[in-house]
Amino acid sequence: MITQRGFVVVFSGVLLLTSGFAFINFYLVLLGVYLVIGLVVTLPLFALTANLAGIEVDRQIDKVKIFSGDFVRVRVTIKNASRRHFDFIEVHDQYPETWILAIGENFIASRIEPGGNITFSYILQARMRGRYYLGPTEVIMRDRLGLHYYKRTLKEQTEILVYPTWKDVRRMEALGKQRQLGLMFGAHRTKTVGMGSDFAGFREYVPGDEFRLIDWKTSAKRGDMVIKQFEMEKNIQVICMVDTSGSMGNGYPENTKLEYAIRAAVLLTHMGLERKDLVGTCVFSDMVHGYVAPGLSMNHMYDVLEVLAMAEPKGWSDYETAIQYVVEKTRKRSLIIWMTDLEENPAPLLNAMKTLVANGHKAMVISPFGPWFEAPVGQFGPVEKVLAEAVSEELWERRNKIARALARFGITVVNVGPEDFLPTIIKTYEQAKQRGVAMF
Amino acid sequence: MKAVTWILRLAATAAFAAMAYLIYSILDVNDIWHWNAPYTFVVTVFRLLSLLFFFMTVTMVNSVASIFSGGTIPNDLVIGLYNTLILKMWYMQPYGASGPLTNLQEVWTSFFVNLWQVLGDLWNNTFLFLYFLLAGIGIALFLQSLVRMNHKFVGGAFLAIQSIVVLASYRALTVPDLTPFPTDFVVFLLQRAQLLALVSFAYLELSYQMIYSYSVGKPVEDREETLKKQLLALRQATRKQDAIERGESVRTTGMSRTAGATAFSFLREAIERKVVGTQDALENLDAVADVRRLQIYVDELLQSDSRAHDELTAKAASPSSGYIIGSTIIGSIIRFLSVVAISFILMSPGVIVVLLDLPPGILNSVEMLQPEIVLLLLVPVSLLFPFVSMIISWMSQREEPEKPKLSKEEREAEKVRRKELARRKREAAKARRERARARKKRKSSEAEKDEWDKALEDTYGSA
Numbered sequence: 001m002i003t004q005r006g007f008v009v010v011f012s013g014v015l016l017l018t019s020g021f022a023f024i025n026f027y028l029v030l031l032g033v034y035l036v037i038g039l040v041v042t043l044p045l046f047a048l049t050a051n052l053a054g055i056e057v058d059r060q061i062d063k064v065k066i067f068s069g070d071f072v073r074v075r076v077t078i079k080n081a082s083r084r085h086f087d088f089i090e091v092h093d094q095y096p097e098t099w100i101l102a103i104g105e106n107f108i109a110s111r112i113e114p115g116g117n118i119t120f121s122y123i124l125q126a127r128m129r130g131r132y133y134l135g136p137t138e139v140i141m142r143d144r145l146g147l148h149y150y151k152r153t154l155k156e157q158t159e160i161l162v163y164p165t166w167k168d169v170r171r172m173e174a175l176g177k178q179r180q181l182g183l184m185f186g187a188h189r190t191k192t193v194g195m196g197s198d199f200a201g202f203r204e205y206v207p208g209d210e211f212r213l214i215d216w217k218t219s220a221k222r223g224d225m226v227i228k229q230f231e232m233e234k235n236i237q238v239i240c241m242v243d244t245s246g247s248m249g250n251g252y253p254e255n256t257k258l259e260y261a262i263r264a265a266v267l268l269t270h271m272g273l274e275r276k277d278l279v280g281t282c283v284f285s286d287m288v289h290g291y292v293a294p295g296l297s298m299n300h301m302y303d304v305l306e307v308l309a310m311a312e313p314k315g316w317s318d319y320e321t322a323i324q325y326v327v328e329k330t331r332k333r334s335l336i337i338w339m340t341d342l343e344e345n346p347a348p349l350l351n352a353m354k355t356l357v358a359n360g361h362k363a364m365v366i367s368p369f370g371p372w373f374e375a376p377v378g379q380f381g382p383v384e385k386v387l388a389e390a391v392s393e394e395l396w397e398r399r400n401k402i403a404r405a406l407a408r409f410g411i412t413v414v415n416v417g418p419e420d421f422l423p424t425i426i427k428t429y430e431q432a433k434q435r436g437v438a439m440f
Numbered sequence: 441m442k443a444v445t446w447i448l449r450l451a452a453t454a455a456f457a458a459m460a461y462l463i464y465s466i467l468d469v470n471d472i473w474h475w476n477a478p479y480t481f482v483v484t485v486f487r488l489l490s491l492l493f494f495f496m497t498v499t500m501v502n503s504v505a506s507i508f509s510g511g512t513i514p515n516d517l518v519i520g521l522y523n524t525l526i527l528k529m530w531y532m533q534p535y536g537a538s539g540p541l542t543n544l545q546e547v548w549t550s551f552f553v554n555l556w557q558v559l560g561d562l563w564n565n566t567f568l569f570l571y572f573l574l575a576g577i578g579i580a581l582f583l584q585s586l587v588r589m590n591h592k593f594v595g596g597a598f599l600a601i602q603s604i605v606v607l608a609s610y611r612a613l614t615v616p617d618l619t620p621f622p623t624d625f626v627v628f629l630l631q632r633a634q635l636l637a638l639v640s641f642a643y644l645e646l647s648y649q650m651i652y653s654y655s656v657g658k659p660v661e662d663r664e665e666t667l668k669k670q671l672l673a674l675r676q677a678t679r680k681q682d683a684i685e686r687g688e689s690v691r692t693t694g695m696s697r698t699a700g701a702t703a704f705s706f707l708r709e710a711i712e713r714k715v716v717g718t719q720d721a722l723e724n725l726d727a728v729a730d731v732r733r734l735q736i737y738v739d740e741l742l743q744s745d746s747r748a749h750d751e752l753t754a755k756a757a758s759p760s761s762g763y764i765i766g767s768t769i770i771g772s773i774i775r776f777l778s779v780v781a782i783s784f785i786l787m788s789p790g791v792i793v794v795l796l797d798l799p800p801g802i803l804n805s806v807e808m809l810q811p812e813i814v815l816l817l818l819v820p821v822s823l824l825f826p827f828v829s830m831i832i833s834w835m836s837q838r839e840e841p842e843k844p845k846l847s848k849e850e851r852e853a854e855k856v857r858r859k860e861l862a863r864r865k866r867e868a869a870k871a872r873r874e875r876a877r878a879r880k881k882r883k884s885s886e887a888e889k890d891e892w893d894k895a896l897e898d899t900y901g902s903a
Contacts, residue, residue, distance in 0.1 A: 005591040008595040015599070019606045020811050023606075024810070027605065027616040028602075029811040029814055030787060036818065036822050038779045041775065044828045048836065085767075087656075103674075103734070105666065108663075109655065109658075110659065110660060110754070111656055118754065121754075123734075144649065145648040146652060150833070288868075320875060321867075
């Protein structure tokens with residue numbers, strides 16, 4: 001392949017040749033011949049040496065699973081497995097578009113000896129969750145004068161799984177540390193009086209109470225028999241239903257409804273694990289994409305993160321299939337928190353809720369309200385503004401109907417925007433703990 | 441690598457100077473290098489313009505005056521007024537007019553006579569001007585090529601200097617030539633025009649080698665420089681944040697744009713997020729946290745891995761200077777010899793006669809002495825090289841078979857995953873169909889009702 005530089009030589013050669021012919025000048029013809037021959041004379045030799053199959057590229061990364069916002073070092077080693085010199089070799093290692101090159105460069109240009117290798121590295125920041133691939137690597141070899149080149153794309157790719165961001169958890173932990181109250185700050189323990197070993201208080205003796213529970217000292221003081229009460233902490237079971245239908249992908253990039261729902265699910269799982277509660281996650285749209293049963297295992301958090309990392313906004317919300325799946329898998333009573341924008345047909349949603357309630361579960365809906373996640377109305381022109389407001393009102397009206405319908409099942413709908421999504425999920429969890437909803 | 445680049449830079453400068461001098465000396469016999477040629481050209485242009493302006497002004501004044509004088513040509517008084525009011529104020533005397541005019545006919549006669557003379561002068565001066573202009577452009581581009589190391593400047597400088605010869609050939613001046621083309625190789629080598637062609641080619645060769653030497657070492661140097669700037673900018677940004685948190689006043693010039701912030705897109709983005717996203721305090725927190733986390737990450741990396749710094753700068757990739765010099769000299773000599781030899785073979789009529797069994801009509805014709813005869817061999821020979829290289833690259837294409845990306849277990853797992861996905865899809869679709877069928881059975885009389893109202897009624901009844 002002739003490079004741009006080669007074409008300049010060709011152009012000059014042809015210009016001089018034609019000028020020589022036109023003005024019958026052998027000097028110009030000679031110079032033109034020099035250029036044309038100079039361009040092509042080394043081509044066979046270059047073709048002989050430029051066997052790019054002899055170039056091997058090896059890419060290594062520190063971690064194959066990282067959190068969104070984390071940094072990862074990519075090491076690229078180029079090896080010349082052939083017995084030839086490569087005078088000028090350019091290597092471009094490609095990385096996902098949404099990532100940021102934090103330190104270094106993903107490009108190198110140098111020469112490489114036979115059997116020799118070049119290693120370079122660069123640091124990337126992963127910005128959005130999901131499954132990504134580093135590569136392919138583009139290798140370009142040029143001759144010394146840069147007149148010809150050969151290009152080869154090495155298709156080897158390195159897969160990296162990017163978990164949802166951990167910054168909310170970090171922020172919450174930092175907040176706890178600042179207040180010197182630890183991780184349980186603000187948390188309410190769900191207690192059951194009667195069993196356990198924590199002292200809860202006294203009550204009057206009623207026939208049938210065990211004698212061993214009578215506190216004789218206090219009874220003597222009061223002059224009446226008093227029973228000493230104990231309590232024990234109970235844990236709750238929560239299942240997070242994350243809707244990944246296409247409409248959940250609306251909003252600013254990195255701040256879509258789905259991203260917030262995922263962040264909320266991560267936060268909820270973390271909080272649950274910290275307090276020994278069981279938190280499960282179900283990712284669904286028109287089918288169940290992933291389900292992690294409530295658990296307390298060591299890898300539970302990573303299982304949830306993996307399922308959430310893969311979530312993509314597509315399809316439509318099939319609430320009935322999702323709840324059917326979850327109900328089948330869940331034997332214990334649970335608090336089911338739906339994170340859905342409720343932009344599907346109402347009947348399936350109501351049927352799903354019926355199924356849920358009929359199986360003894362509790363539920364609530366945390367619903368991101370679409371217009372709050374999209375461009376602020378102030379950025380619109382007058383016509384768009386009116387349209388946006390009309391659409392917004394229409395959606396709001398629908399929501400009110402949904403809320404009224406679901407209220408009959410004792411299910412509350414909380415409309416949230418980007419600002420109050422995460423606080424709402426924390427609040428919901430704390431309230432559930434306080435009220436002892438879905439204890440096991 | 442810098443030393444090699446400098447050596448080649450000096451060599452390219454010498455080649456350019458030799459090329460320019462040879463062209464200057466060969467064309468000097470035509471007496472074209474008048475140093476006042478650009479000035480003469482500019483003056484001639486202005487004189488032509490003044491002539492046109494003068495003619496137009498006189499015609500217009502005459503026309504206007506004839507309107508007021510009833511359509512007749514105005515008398516000498518008008519001309520007198522014109523001379524007094526216009527020409528007196530006009531310091532640049534029109535071409536051909538040496539004093540006041542008394543008759544309009546004189547103006548027009550003078551114009552037509554002088555116009556051709558001026559145009560002729562302009563034509564001649566244009567070429568003189570162009571020689572100087574091309575020489576100036578050539579030198580300017582050459583100087584640019586030394587600094588910017590871009591082949592466009594090298595090509596431009598070469599073409600600009602050679603264009604002087606092309607223009608001089610067009611003007612049929614004495615230019616470097618090889619007519620008749622020598623049949624003896626030694627005679628051919630010692631010809632002055634051949635030397636000029638060789639020096640010109642050498643200039644291109646050396647300049648391209650210079651760019652190669654620069655570009656093969658530069659990326660590694662740039663990487664090191666960029667990394668230094670990035671780390672410095674990162675350190676400064678972190679310190680600045682620390683100072684802000686401590687409540688100390690911070691100078692705004694903590695990180696100059698030229699010192700690295702511009703070269704450091706990550707940090708720039710973090711700063712912009714902080715500045716632009718003032719509405720969201722959490723975003724600011726994120727931006728600061730990102731910079732700090734990157735600082736910690738880099739510090740840990742450099743501490744834990746002794747090779748990390750060298751890999752980030754790709755220090756090991758820097759080629760040795762000795763090899764570059766050696767290979768440049770050998771490569772250039774081989775190329776020169778092969779190019780000169782092949783070109784002589786292609787151009788010499790004697791060789792063509794020996795190689796090709798030409799019919800007598802062509803052999804004895806004047807065409808054999810024409811430059812176009814070179815095409816007879818040039819075209820096939822110059823196409824032969826790419827053809828041969830194509831065959832070589834086709835034959836030596838040892839593409840390794842693509843390695844299977846997944847192991848057997850991974851493939852099995854993938855198969856199971858896909859099966860499971862398909863099963864779930866099927867089940868979901870089946871359940872949906874059943875639900876749809878069940879719904880259809882129910883009577884739906886209110887077609888126009890809002891779907892939510894309908895759903896509510898379905899759930900709780902019309903009451």
